[in-house]
Amino acid sequence: MTTLPPFRLEKHFSRWEFTARHHMTASDSETMSMAELLSLADDADREAWERLTLGYTETYGAPALREAIASTYEGLAPEEVLCFAGAEEGLYCAMLALLGPEDHAIVTVPNYQSMETLPVAIAASVNGVALRPENGWQLDIDDVRAALRPNTKLVAVNFPNNPTGATAEPSTFRALAALCAERGIHLFSDEVYRGLERQEDKRLPQAAELFERGVSLNVMSKAYGLPGLRIGWIACRDRTLLQRMEGMKHYLSICNSRPSEVLATIALKSRERILDRNRALCTRNLEELGAFFAEFADIYEWQAPDGGCVGFARYSGADGVEEHCRSLVEESGVLLLPSSLFVSDLLPVTLDRFRVGFGRKNIEAGLDAWRHHLLRKRGVIGASARR
Structure with missing residues (x-):
């Protein structure tokens, strides 16, 4: 077997997973002690x-x-x-x-x-x-x-x-x-x-x-x-x-x-007790996430997924999804995964989407930081506002 290429997603996580304040693209459910x-x-x-x-x-x-x-x-x-x-x-x-x-x-x-x-x-x-x-x-x-x-x-x-x-x-x-x-x-x-x-x-x-x-x-x-x-x-x-x-x-x-x-x-x-807990959390978080995307429907297109705890939202802002995800994590500590991390050598993959996760607790804090980021960009609130 030849040398494997760099693992794009894991390299990105190595940079940001434990430094971003709001891990809004986590692919796992809420853990326990x-x-x-x-x-x-x-x-x-x-x-x-x-x-x-x-x-x-x-x-x-x-x-x-x-x-x-x-x-x-x-x-x-x-x-x-x-x-x-x-x-x-x-x-x-x-x-x-x-x-x-x-x-x-x-x-x-x-x-x-x-x-x-x-x-x-x-x-x-x-x-x-x-x-x-x-x-x-x-x-x-x-x-x-x-x-x-x-x-x-x-x-x-x-x-x-x-x-x-x-x-x-x-x-x-x-x-x-x-x-x-x-x-x-x-x-x-x-x-x-x-x-x-x-x-x-x-x-x-x-x-x-x-x-x-x-x-x-x-x-x-x-x-x-x-x-x-x-x-x-x-x-x-x-x-x-x-x-x-x-x-x-x-x-x-x-x-x-x-x-x-x-x-x-x-x-x-x-397992039934654990899965019931995690499904209930995903259901609650999906409601929060759906309301957030509806609030900014001019730039986001969202369809709740069938299962799991991640989804693939579309971004239509003029800056493009790569710049959008970069500014979110660097300026506001909100981590998302742009679709470039899911590109394929076999087929084209749409490059206007990002992965968002909803399996963990306290999604409200991440959504709040995300919302404030967007409002600052639009000049609705001052650039010095922080949450």
């Missing part, structure tokens, strides 16, 4: 935590953790789960295990950068399938079918999507799985926002549940709001594939953090 999480533990997990020793764990993940993860899927066993140090490690290992230099892959655009750059670095060729704003960012199964080649080995999708928050229609997703099954293609499905859908009927089945070559990626970071645990996983009925990915992991993290495995097990056993 250790005390809050441990309060959810049953007697067995509380004892496991108190008796914890800091040794190595199994490369596949602790048995109790894999059992808890398997319980979130229909028809899967713990042996069909492989844990990783976050979702990125799982994605990396999967692409190396699924693709070779003679293969062809298909990925949705826009998407999280590594979902594209890894296949491009590994495979002989890669095609993008566009999620178009004029179509509500929906996946068109005919576009996938038209992109297929005799050597297609992988179709990679992400729903709810990052950065748009769009979710494919369940019937379309099932048709995609059926098409992949018919052609003997692996369907890699990034499902890290599953559980944060606005409506339950928008929640997709998990790829690993649908057929043997369905590969489901998930993590404790996004919908659960526990990124500091660094626990991700891949679920798949193709156990030979899991064995190949285990071999990749031997060169990377080798095993997960033992304390994190116990804490993730506690969270997964209380």
